[in-house]
Amino acid sequence: MRSALLAILLGVAACAPSNGDAFSSATAQTPTPVQSGEGWGAHGIGDTDFPLDGNGGYDISRYHLKIGYDPATKHLTGLASIEAAATQPLRRFNLDLSGLQVSEVSVAGRPATFARSGDELSVTPAEPLAKGGSFTVTVAYAGTPQPVKDSSNLGTYGFIPTADGAFVTCEPNGAKTWFPANDHPADKARFDFELTVPQGLTALANGELTKKPVTSGGRTTFSWSERHPMVTYLATMTLGKFELREGRTTKGVPNLAAADPKYRATLNGLYTTSGEVTDYWTTVFGPYPFSSTGGVVDDFPAGYALENQTKPMYGGFQPDEAIIAHELAHQWFGNSLSIKRWKDLWLNEGFATYAEWLWSEHKGRASAQTLFDNYYARQPSDAVWAYPPGRAQPRDLFNESVYTRGAMTLHALRKHIGDATFFTLLKTWANDHKYGHVTTPEFIALAEKLSGKELDQFFDAWLFDKGKPAL
Incomplete structure (x- = not known):
């Protein structure tokens, strides 16, 4: 996951592990008493080490995220339509969402009641959901996203505002800082993104563009889709001013490299090395599991990289071959698996x-x-x-x-x-x-x-x- 912090200490670039000197308060959760009842989805997906992450009672198959963001005001508006199936009879279920204000929730097209408690959004449908039944929950929300500011083990992660946009890297549980989610890797889903930003900025997300960007009224909308299952911590909507290079690897995999203008000198190297590494790993690990490869260098001093699916993020440094090799190997080990x-x-x-x-x-x-x-x-x-x-x-x-x-x-x-x-x-x-x-x-x-x-x-x-x- 995290990259460059340990490059100086160890002379290698991995996803910067900790040295164990500091312990992360955010990664050690103490369960708090919660209400429960027949037909209520659990307030956690069942990971005993992280009892408040994720939720029980349903399985998500697809997120449709329609999000607008203004870097000048740091204001985000979102409409999330989430397709899921109930794994038990449900009178009530939870989603993970941190800080943002919810204005409306519907389930199966009908208004639902909802309540907030910490990072939990509890939803009560108008009618109970039957086990095995499919449903769509839609959440309208807005506010100023707040990233998780953790100890030296993890740094800052989630939706991180930058001078010209946002740097979005969510491992281990930062997806909830910008959209309602079942925020645990045990529940994978496909993602569609419709991201609207001020004209002149680029919004990047997982997968591939499904149509050309559309500009109207001084704002541009970018539509992306990741059609392969993905865990929530790998989702991104990194945005800002970027220079792009697009093409294909030697073996034909679509390749997109992006760099903040401050790091334009890294663009060609990122593009070339990402393509070379992706193709080589296919000879070692088997066919590339996704539909595109590449990477993004942004002007945010994260000091780490994250293997966001199809688009690894490099925060405020020029990635060398070792880091790129590490993050692209994750596309097999961590992302596909x-x-x-x-x-x-x-x-x-x-x-x-x-x-x-x-x-x-x-x-x-x-x-x-x-x-x-x-x-x-x-x-x-x-x-x-x-x-x-x-x-x-x-x-x-x-x-x-x-x-x-x-x-x-x-x-x-x-x-x-x-x-x-x-x-x-x-x-x-x-x-x-x-x-x-x-x-x-x-x-x-x-x-x-x-x-x-x-x-x-x-x-x-x-x-x-x-x-x-x-x-």
């Missing part, structure tokens, strides 16, 4: 970090073995050995171990089962779970199946036990 619970985060970050090592090896630089050896040389007392990456901790979710020791796990596995089996494993893993959800036990089971080896002790040592694993 999504985790059901945050405790399995190493399946995203360990894989993307190991992809950096594979890219280095591919380019004839340091081999994955050399990079592994460098990290393994750390003393047994080093903090990385005290944090088992297979169980990401809610108070230090993005710990360095999740990235580095996660990557080391994959390299140790490669050595243990051999290159042929290992790279077959990567492709099989990506293909078998395409557009779905994954868990660590599923990965272990597949590794055992393909290798013909019992790997419990191996994974216990590398993923679940404290201490430096023996080679």
Whole structure:
């Protein structure tokens, strides 16, 4: 997820993990007493580490987001139409929404009553919803979005106003800062965006433009659609002044690079490297899972990157090849294959970090073995050995171990089962779970199946036990 912060400290560009010195109050949630009753959707999707994230009782299939934003006033107006299916009989259900004022809610075209409590929007339809029934909930809302300002572990995320627009990166739970959502990766959906901004600005979102931008009355509307399932934290509506370069990769994948004028010198390199990396990963991980690739460099000093689906975001720096390789590897691992619970985060970050090592090896630089050896040389007392990456901790979710020791796990596995089996494993893993959800036990089971080896002790040592694993 987060990128450049650790580049100076470690000399590499990953999604900047924390060093564990600071704990994030925003990532450790304490459940508060909530009302419950028969036919009420749960006030959380069931992630015990993040009990208030997401909601129960329904599954969303598509978001239609019609949003206007004025950078001068920092005012947002939104109309969200959300298509869903009830997974239980529902007299009432919740959506996640932070701060913005709701003026009207309807369900199945009929006015619904609603109430707010913290980041919860509770909706009571005019008629109860039957289990298995499809419905559309429409929410009209407006206000000034407020990003999540977290500790040094995560920085600032969500809808972040900038001088000329907004920088929108939402991992882990910042989608609710700009639209009502089931804000947890366990509920994936397709997205349509209709984004209206002052004329002269560009609004970027996931997927591809569905029609040419339309300008009227000094405002321009951009229509984007991501037709592949996506978790909410990957959604973006980054906007501002951008220079664009569009084309296709050598293998024919549509490629869009965008850069703030301050970073125009990065545009061609971002475009070229994104195309080269995307095409190379298809030979390692299998077919590219989405319909376009690329990236965006914005003039916001985030100090990190985020793998927003089809359009990774780079906040206030020129991304090097390692960062681009990391964020584009996430299109397979984290985006197409999504985790059901945050405790399995190493399946995203360990894989993307190991992809950096594979890219280095591919380019004839340091081999994955050399990079592994460098990290393994750390003393047994080093903090990385005290944090088992297979169980990401809610108070230090993005710990360095999740990235580095996660990557080391994959390299140790490669050595243990051999290159042929290992790279077959990567492709099989990506293909078998395409557009779905994954868990660590599923990965272990597949590794055992393909290798013909019992790997419990191996994974216990590398993923679940404290201490430096023996080679």
